[in-house]
Amino acid sequence: MPSMKVVIDEARCKGCALCTLACPKKLIRMSEKLNRQGFLPAVFPEACNQDCTSCALCAQMCPDVAITVQKEEKGGAQ
Amino acid sequence: MKTVFSRPASLKDVATHFCPGCQHGLIHRLVADAMDHFGVQQQTIGVASVGCSVFLYEYFDIDVVEAPHGRAPAVATGVKRARPESCVFTYQGDGDLAAIGTSEIIHAANRGENFTALFVNNTTYGMTGGQMAPTTLPGQRSLTSPEGRDVALDGYPMRMAEVIAALDGTAYSVRVAVNSPKNILAAGKAIKKAFEYQLENKGFAFVEVLSSCPTNWGMDALAANERVETEMIPYFNLGTFKERS
Ligand SMILES: Cc1ncc(C[n+]2csc(CCOP(=O)(O)OP(=O)(O)O)c2C)c(N)n1
Ligand code: SF4
Numbered sequence: 613m614p615s616m617k618v619v620i621d622e623a624r625c626k627g628c629a630l631c632t633l634a635c636p637k638k639l640i641r642m643s644e645k646l647n648r649q650g651f652l653p654a655v656f657p658e659a660c661n662q663d664c665t666s667c668a669l670c671a672q673m674c675p676d677v678a679i680t681v682q683k684e685e686k687g688g689a690q
Numbered sequence: 691m692k693t694v695f696s697r698p699a700s701l702k703d704v705a706t707h708f709c710p711g712c713q714h715g716l717i718h719r720l721v722a723d724a725m726d727h728f729g730v731q732q733q734t735i736g737v738a739s740v741g742c743s744v745f746l747y748e749y750f751d752i753d754v755v756e757a758p759h760g761r762a763p764a765v766a767t768g769v770k771r772a773r774p775e776s777c778v779f780t781y782q783g784d785g786d787l788a789a790i791g792t793s794e795i796i797h798a799a800n801r802g803e804n805f806t807a808l809f810v811n812n813t814t815y816g817m818t819g820g821q822m823a824p825t826t827l828p829g830q831r832s833l834t835s836p837e838g839r840d841v842a843l844d845g846y847p848m849r850m851a852e853v854i855a856a857l858d859g860t861a862y863s864v865r866v867a868v869n870s871p872k873n874i875l876a877a878g879k880a881i882k883k884a885f886e887y888q889l890e891n892k893g894f895a896f897v898e899v900l901s902s903c904p905t906n907w908g909m910d911a912l913a914a915n916e917r918v919e920t921e922m923i924p925y926f927n928l929g930t931f932k933e934r935s
Protein backbone atom coordinates (compact mmCIF):
# COMPACT_ATOMS: atom_id res chain seq x y z
CA MET A 613 0.00 0.00 0.00
CA PRO A 614 1.43 3.40 -0.92
CA SER A 615 1.61 5.79 1.98
CA MET A 616 -1.40 8.05 1.88
CA LYS A 617 -0.97 11.76 1.18
CA VAL A 618 -4.12 12.66 3.09
CA VAL A 619 -4.86 11.08 6.46
CA ILE A 620 -8.20 11.88 8.10
CA ASP A 621 -8.45 11.17 11.82
CA GLU A 622 -11.74 9.31 11.75
CA ALA A 623 -12.32 9.58 15.48
CA ARG A 624 -11.92 13.40 15.41
CA CYS A 625 -14.01 14.00 12.29
CA LYS A 626 -17.49 15.45 12.90
CA GLY A 627 -18.75 14.80 9.39
CA CYS A 628 -19.32 18.46 8.49
CA ALA A 629 -18.21 17.86 4.86
CA LEU A 630 -16.44 21.24 4.60
CA CYS A 631 -13.29 19.45 3.38
CA THR A 632 -15.20 18.01 0.42
CA LEU A 633 -16.06 21.58 -0.56
CA ALA A 634 -12.43 22.69 -0.36
CA CYS A 635 -10.83 19.97 -2.47
CA PRO A 636 -10.38 21.32 -6.01
CA LYS A 637 -10.27 17.74 -7.29
CA LYS A 638 -13.27 16.51 -5.30
CA LEU A 639 -11.28 13.57 -3.95
CA ILE A 640 -12.90 13.38 -0.50
CA ARG A 641 -16.24 11.69 0.07
CA MET A 642 -18.41 11.09 3.11
CA SER A 643 -18.64 7.63 4.68
CA GLU A 644 -21.89 5.76 5.13
CA LYS A 645 -20.63 4.22 8.35
CA LEU A 646 -20.89 6.11 11.64
CA ASN A 647 -17.72 6.77 13.63
CA ARG A 648 -17.41 6.43 17.41
CA GLN A 649 -18.74 9.95 17.94
CA GLY A 650 -21.84 9.11 15.89
CA PHE A 651 -20.93 11.15 12.82
CA LEU A 652 -20.51 10.05 9.20
CA PRO A 653 -16.82 10.85 8.72
CA ALA A 654 -14.96 12.04 5.64
CA VAL A 655 -12.97 9.46 3.70
CA PHE A 656 -9.97 9.86 1.42
CA PRO A 657 -10.10 6.77 -0.81
CA GLU A 658 -6.84 4.99 -1.53
CA ALA A 659 -7.60 5.16 -5.25
CA CYS A 660 -7.43 8.98 -5.06
CA ASN A 661 -3.90 9.09 -3.71
CA GLN A 662 -2.40 9.44 -7.17
CA ASP A 663 -4.60 12.38 -8.16
CA CYS A 664 -4.01 14.27 -4.92
CA THR A 665 -1.69 17.27 -5.31
CA SER A 666 -1.03 17.59 -1.55
CA CYS A 667 -2.33 21.16 -1.77
CA ALA A 668 -3.74 20.77 1.79
CA LEU A 669 -6.79 22.94 1.11
CA CYS A 670 -8.95 20.19 2.63
CA ALA A 671 -6.90 20.40 5.84
CA GLN A 672 -7.00 24.21 5.87
CA MET A 673 -10.80 24.07 5.76
CA CYS A 674 -11.30 21.47 8.52
CA PRO A 675 -12.68 23.10 11.69
CA ASP A 676 -11.58 20.11 13.74
CA VAL A 677 -7.99 19.93 12.49
CA ALA A 678 -8.62 16.26 11.69
CA ILE A 679 -6.60 16.15 8.47
CA THR A 680 -2.84 15.70 7.99
CA VAL A 681 -1.29 16.09 4.56
CA GLN A 682 1.97 14.76 3.19
CA LYS A 683 3.74 15.43 -0.06
CA GLU A 684 5.98 13.14 -2.07
CA GLU A 685 9.58 14.27 -1.89
CA LYS A 686 11.26 15.16 -5.18
CA GLY A 687 12.54 11.99 -6.80
CA GLY A 688 9.20 10.28 -6.28
CA ALA A 689 10.17 7.77 -3.58
CA GLN A 690 7.12 6.54 -1.69
CA MET B 691 7.01 11.87 2.16
CA LYS B 692 7.19 15.28 3.76
CA THR B 693 4.46 16.62 6.04
CA VAL B 694 2.95 19.77 4.55
CA PHE B 695 0.04 20.22 6.96
CA SER B 696 -0.30 19.14 10.57
CA ARG B 697 -1.68 20.43 13.85
CA PRO B 698 0.19 23.47 15.24
CA ALA B 699 2.17 22.84 18.44
CA SER B 700 0.30 25.58 20.33
CA LEU B 701 -2.98 23.70 19.83
CA LYS B 702 -3.52 20.76 22.20
CA ASP B 703 -4.18 17.40 20.55
CA VAL B 704 -7.70 17.03 21.96
CA ALA B 705 -11.22 16.90 20.53
CA THR B 706 -13.26 20.10 20.91
CA HIS B 707 -16.82 20.52 22.15
CA PHE B 708 -17.74 22.68 19.14
CA CYS B 709 -20.69 21.63 16.98
CA PRO B 710 -19.97 19.98 13.59
CA GLY B 711 -18.88 22.65 11.11
CA CYS B 712 -18.53 25.39 13.74
CA GLN B 713 -15.64 27.59 12.65
CA HIS B 714 -14.45 28.43 16.17
CA GLY B 715 -12.16 25.38 15.82
CA LEU B 716 -10.67 26.69 12.58
CA ILE B 717 -10.10 30.14 14.08
CA HIS B 718 -8.40 28.50 17.09
CA ARG B 719 -6.10 26.72 14.64
CA LEU B 720 -5.18 29.98 12.88
CA VAL B 721 -4.39 31.65 16.22
CA ALA B 722 -2.20 28.68 17.20
CA ASP B 723 -0.46 28.89 13.81
CA ALA B 724 0.38 32.53 14.50
CA MET B 725 1.87 31.66 17.92
CA ASP B 726 3.96 28.89 16.33
CA HIS B 727 5.03 31.23 13.52
CA PHE B 728 6.45 33.82 15.92
CA GLY B 729 7.70 31.22 18.44
CA VAL B 730 5.78 32.89 21.27
CA GLN B 731 3.85 29.93 22.72
CA GLN B 732 5.80 30.04 25.98
CA GLN B 733 5.27 33.78 26.49
CA THR B 734 1.64 34.01 25.38
CA ILE B 735 -1.25 34.58 27.77
CA GLY B 736 -4.72 34.19 26.30
CA VAL B 737 -7.74 35.92 27.81
CA ALA B 738 -10.92 33.91 27.33
CA SER B 739 -14.40 35.37 27.24
CA VAL B 740 -17.86 33.99 27.95
CA GLY B 741 -19.50 32.14 25.07
CA CYS B 742 -18.80 28.99 23.10
CA SER B 743 -15.08 29.84 23.14
CA VAL B 744 -14.99 29.78 26.95
CA PHE B 745 -12.74 26.68 27.01
CA LEU B 746 -9.69 28.38 25.50
CA TYR B 747 -7.50 26.82 28.22
CA GLU B 748 -8.61 23.30 27.18
CA TYR B 749 -7.55 23.82 23.59
CA PHE B 750 -4.49 26.08 23.54
CA ASP B 751 -1.26 24.84 25.09
CA ILE B 752 -0.61 28.23 26.73
CA ASP B 753 -1.56 30.09 29.90
CA VAL B 754 -5.13 31.42 29.88
CA VAL B 755 -7.01 33.81 32.14
CA GLU B 756 -10.78 33.57 32.22
CA ALA B 757 -12.50 36.97 32.11
CA PRO B 758 -16.05 37.82 33.14
CA HIS B 759 -18.50 38.34 30.26
CA GLY B 760 -17.28 41.19 28.02
CA ARG B 761 -14.39 42.12 30.29
CA ALA B 762 -11.57 40.35 28.43
CA PRO B 763 -10.08 43.64 27.10
CA ALA B 764 -9.91 45.04 30.64
CA VAL B 765 -8.26 41.85 31.94
CA ALA B 766 -5.86 41.81 28.97
CA THR B 767 -4.95 45.43 29.71
CA GLY B 768 -3.93 44.46 33.23
CA VAL B 769 -2.02 41.36 32.12
CA LYS B 770 -0.10 43.19 29.40
CA ARG B 771 0.73 46.20 31.57
CA ALA B 772 1.93 43.97 34.43
CA ARG B 773 3.91 41.70 32.09
CA PRO B 774 4.84 43.76 29.03
CA GLU B 775 7.24 41.05 27.84
CA SER B 776 4.34 38.64 27.33
CA CYS B 777 2.20 38.23 24.23
CA VAL B 778 -1.46 38.77 25.13
CA PHE B 779 -4.62 38.16 23.15
CA THR B 780 -8.36 38.17 23.81
CA TYR B 781 -10.75 35.84 21.98
CA GLN B 782 -14.36 37.03 22.11
CA GLY B 783 -17.72 36.38 20.49
CA ASP B 784 -20.09 39.07 19.28
CA GLY B 785 -22.41 38.82 22.28
CA ASP B 786 -19.37 39.20 24.49
CA LEU B 787 -17.48 41.94 22.63
CA ALA B 788 -20.21 43.93 20.90
CA ALA B 789 -22.98 43.81 23.54
CA ILE B 790 -22.08 43.42 27.22
CA GLY B 791 -18.41 44.28 26.55
CA THR B 792 -18.75 47.21 24.13
CA SER B 793 -17.34 49.68 26.61
CA GLU B 794 -14.27 47.57 27.45
CA ILE B 795 -13.24 46.97 23.84
CA ILE B 796 -13.79 50.60 22.78
CA HIS B 797 -11.72 51.98 25.65
CA ALA B 798 -8.93 49.40 25.33
CA ALA B 799 -8.65 50.29 21.62
CA ASN B 800 -8.88 54.01 22.35
CA ARG B 801 -6.09 53.75 24.94
CA GLY B 802 -4.00 51.95 22.32
CA GLU B 803 -3.38 48.99 24.60
CA ASN B 804 -0.66 46.83 23.11
CA PHE B 805 -2.51 43.51 22.82
CA THR B 806 -4.29 41.57 20.07
CA ALA B 807 -8.08 41.19 20.05
CA LEU B 808 -9.76 38.38 18.10
CA PHE B 809 -13.44 38.95 17.53
CA VAL B 810 -15.58 36.06 16.28
CA ASN B 811 -18.73 37.39 14.63
CA ASN B 812 -21.33 34.67 14.06
CA THR B 813 -24.35 37.03 14.18
CA THR B 814 -25.78 35.37 17.29
CA TYR B 815 -25.32 34.40 20.93
CA GLY B 816 -24.20 30.84 20.29
CA MET B 817 -23.71 29.40 23.75
CA THR B 818 -27.05 30.48 25.18
CA GLY B 819 -29.13 29.19 22.28
CA GLY B 820 -29.22 31.76 19.50
CA GLN B 821 -30.53 35.06 20.83
CA MET B 822 -30.20 38.25 18.77
CA ALA B 823 -26.78 39.90 19.00
CA PRO B 824 -25.79 43.45 17.98
CA THR B 825 -24.41 41.79 14.82
CA THR B 826 -27.62 39.92 13.87
CA LEU B 827 -28.51 40.88 10.29
CA PRO B 828 -31.70 42.79 9.36
CA GLY B 829 -34.48 40.27 8.93
CA GLN B 830 -32.49 37.46 10.55
CA ARG B 831 -34.63 35.21 12.72
CA SER B 832 -33.28 34.44 16.16
CA LEU B 833 -34.65 33.22 19.46
CA THR B 834 -35.39 36.82 20.49
CA SER B 835 -36.33 38.09 17.02
CA PRO B 836 -38.58 35.28 15.83
CA GLU B 837 -40.02 37.45 13.06
CA GLY B 838 -36.57 38.60 11.99
CA ARG B 839 -34.51 41.55 13.24
CA ASP B 840 -36.49 44.75 12.80
CA VAL B 841 -34.06 47.65 12.53
CA ALA B 842 -36.78 50.15 13.53
CA LEU B 843 -37.07 48.32 16.84
CA ASP B 844 -33.64 46.77 17.38
CA GLY B 845 -31.26 49.08 15.52
CA TYR B 846 -28.67 48.08 12.98
CA PRO B 847 -25.96 45.42 13.00
CA MET B 848 -22.74 46.95 14.29
CA ARG B 849 -19.69 46.85 12.05
CA MET B 850 -17.12 46.53 14.81
CA ALA B 851 -13.97 46.44 12.65
CA GLU B 852 -14.92 49.85 11.25
CA VAL B 853 -15.94 51.21 14.67
CA ILE B 854 -12.61 50.13 16.18
CA ALA B 855 -10.66 51.46 13.17
CA ALA B 856 -12.15 54.92 13.75
CA LEU B 857 -10.41 55.22 17.14
CA ASP B 858 -7.03 56.96 17.22
CA GLY B 859 -5.58 54.36 19.59
CA THR B 860 -6.10 51.52 17.12
CA ALA B 861 -3.07 50.49 15.08
CA TYR B 862 -4.60 47.69 13.00
CA SER B 863 -8.19 46.66 12.27
CA VAL B 864 -9.38 44.13 9.70
CA ARG B 865 -12.32 41.89 8.87
CA VAL B 866 -11.72 38.43 7.44
CA ALA B 867 -13.73 35.23 6.86
CA VAL B 868 -12.93 31.51 6.94
CA ASN B 869 -15.55 30.18 4.51
CA SER B 870 -13.19 29.27 1.63
CA PRO B 871 -9.53 28.25 1.29
CA LYS B 872 -8.75 31.69 -0.19
CA ASN B 873 -10.39 33.54 2.69
CA ILE B 874 -8.74 31.22 5.25
CA LEU B 875 -5.28 32.02 3.87
CA ALA B 876 -6.04 35.75 4.07
CA ALA B 877 -7.42 35.31 7.61
CA GLY B 878 -4.26 33.47 8.67
CA LYS B 879 -2.12 36.33 7.34
CA ALA B 880 -4.23 38.97 9.09
CA ILE B 881 -4.05 37.14 12.43
CA LYS B 882 -0.27 36.84 12.11
CA LYS B 883 -0.06 40.53 11.31
CA ALA B 884 -2.15 41.37 14.37
CA PHE B 885 0.33 39.44 16.53
CA GLU B 886 3.24 41.12 14.75
CA TYR B 887 1.83 44.56 15.60
CA GLN B 888 1.88 43.64 19.26
CA LEU B 889 5.32 42.02 19.16
CA GLU B 890 6.70 45.19 17.55
CA ASN B 891 4.96 47.33 20.18
CA LYS B 892 2.90 49.10 17.54
CA GLY B 893 -0.29 49.09 19.60
CA PHE B 894 -3.82 47.75 19.54
CA ALA B 895 -4.64 45.22 16.81
CA PHE B 896 -8.16 43.95 16.09
CA VAL B 897 -9.23 41.07 13.84
CA GLU B 898 -12.92 40.45 13.21
CA VAL B 899 -13.50 36.96 11.84
CA LEU B 900 -16.84 36.12 10.24
CA SER B 901 -17.82 32.66 11.45
CA SER B 902 -20.72 30.25 11.22
CA CYS B 903 -23.06 28.89 13.88
CA PRO B 904 -24.79 26.01 12.10
CA THR B 905 -26.65 24.95 15.25
CA ASN B 906 -28.37 28.23 16.02
CA TRP B 907 -28.82 29.19 12.39
CA GLY B 908 -30.72 25.91 11.95
CA MET B 909 -28.57 24.87 9.00
CA ASP B 910 -26.13 22.13 8.20
CA ALA B 911 -22.45 23.04 8.03
CA LEU B 912 -22.37 23.49 4.25
CA ALA B 913 -25.44 25.75 4.17
CA ALA B 914 -24.09 27.78 7.10
CA ASN B 915 -20.76 28.18 5.33
CA GLU B 916 -22.62 29.37 2.22
CA ARG B 917 -24.59 31.89 4.31
CA VAL B 918 -21.34 33.57 5.33
CA GLU B 919 -20.72 34.29 1.63
CA THR B 920 -24.23 35.22 0.54
CA GLU B 921 -25.55 37.11 3.58
CA MET B 922 -22.74 38.10 5.92
CA ILE B 923 -19.98 39.31 3.60
CA PRO B 924 -22.31 41.66 1.66
CA TYR B 925 -23.11 43.45 4.95
CA PHE B 926 -19.83 42.94 6.79
CA ASN B 927 -17.39 43.72 3.98
CA LEU B 928 -14.00 42.07 4.22
CA GLY B 929 -11.03 44.40 4.28
CA THR B 930 -8.37 46.31 6.15
CA PHE B 931 -9.81 49.40 7.83
CA LYS B 932 -6.71 50.62 9.64
CA GLU B 933 -3.07 49.78 9.18
CA ARG B 934 -0.76 52.19 10.94
CA SER B 935 2.80 51.85 9.74
C1 LIG C 1 -22.72 38.47 33.17
C2 LIG C 1 -23.28 37.41 32.29
N1 LIG C 1 -24.40 37.67 31.56
C3 LIG C 1 -24.92 36.73 30.76
C4 LIG C 1 -24.33 35.49 30.66
C5 LIG C 1 -24.93 34.43 29.75
N2 LIG C 1 -24.19 34.23 28.52
C6 LIG C 1 -23.32 33.21 28.39
S1 LIG C 1 -22.64 33.12 26.86
C7 LIG C 1 -23.50 34.48 26.36
C8 LIG C 1 -23.38 34.99 24.95
C9 LIG C 1 -22.32 34.41 24.13
O1 LIG C 1 -22.42 34.79 22.80
P1 LIG C 1 -21.20 35.22 21.92
O2 LIG C 1 -20.33 36.16 22.67
O3 LIG C 1 -21.75 35.73 20.63
O4 LIG C 1 -20.33 33.90 21.70
P2 LIG C 1 -20.66 32.55 20.93
O5 LIG C 1 -21.22 31.63 21.95
O6 LIG C 1 -21.62 32.86 19.82
O7 LIG C 1 -19.34 32.10 20.42
C10 LIG C 1 -24.32 34.97 27.37
C11 LIG C 1 -25.22 36.11 27.22
C12 LIG C 1 -23.17 35.25 31.44
N3 LIG C 1 -22.52 34.08 31.38
N4 LIG C 1 -22.67 36.23 32.24
S1 SF4 D 1 -4.56 17.73 -0.47
FE1 SF4 D 1 -5.60 18.96 -2.05
S2 SF4 D 1 -5.97 17.53 -3.73
FE2 SF4 D 1 -5.43 16.28 -1.95
S3 SF4 D 1 -7.43 15.74 -1.07
FE3 SF4 D 1 -6.73 17.59 0.00
S4 SF4 D 1 -7.64 19.29 -1.15
FE4 SF4 D 1 -7.78 17.45 -2.45
Ligand code: SF4
Binds near residue numbers: 625711
Ligand atom coordinates in the same frame (compact mmCIF):
# COMPACT_ATOMS: atom_id res chain seq x y z
S1 SF4 E 1 -13.78 19.11 7.42
FE1 SF4 E 1 -12.85 17.87 9.04
S2 SF4 E 1 -14.51 17.45 10.48
FE2 SF4 E 1 -15.45 18.16 8.58
S3 SF4 E 1 -15.88 16.28 7.41
FE3 SF4 E 1 -13.86 16.97 6.74
S4 SF4 E 1 -12.41 15.92 8.08
FE4 SF4 E 1 -14.41 15.73 9.01
Ligand code: SF4
Binds near residue numbers: 712812903
Ligand atom coordinates in the same frame (compact mmCIF):
# COMPACT_ATOMS: atom_id res chain seq x y z
S1 SF4 F 1 -23.58 26.83 19.28
FE1 SF4 F 1 -22.81 27.82 17.42
S2 SF4 F 1 -20.95 28.96 18.07
FE2 SF4 F 1 -21.46 27.45 19.68
S3 SF4 F 1 -20.22 25.64 19.20
FE3 SF4 F 1 -22.24 25.33 18.28
S4 SF4 F 1 -22.06 26.12 16.20
FE4 SF4 F 1 -20.31 26.91 17.37
